[in-house]
Amino acid sequence: xxLAHKEGGYxxxxxxxxxxxxxRLVEFLKKEGVTAGHITGLGAASEIEIAYYNLETKKYERxxxxxx
Numbered sequence: 754x755x756l757a758h759k760e761g762g763y764x765x766x767x768x769x770x771x772x773x774x775x776x777r778l779v780e781f782l783k784k785e786g787v788t789a790g791h792i793t794g795l796g797a798a799s800e801i802e803i804a805y806y807n808l809e810t811k812k813y814e815r816x817x818x819x820x821x
Contacts, residue, residue: 754769754781762790800817800819
């Protein structure tokens with residue numbers, strides 16, 4: 754992961770192919786002391802996991818998508 758740009762409290766990060774974006778992002782946020790924010794992304798991934806909290810079952814439901 755590379756920090757491409759920083760302006761105020763905004764960061765632009767570039768992730769390398771094959772890099773675990775989530776673990777590298779968490780590492781970066783801890784290092785920078787970021788405790789809240791939002792994420793916007795542009796690009797591609799070979800595998801992603803989507804999760805949401807189901808209010809009825811009170812559990813996270815996850816789906817892995819492993820395709821381009």
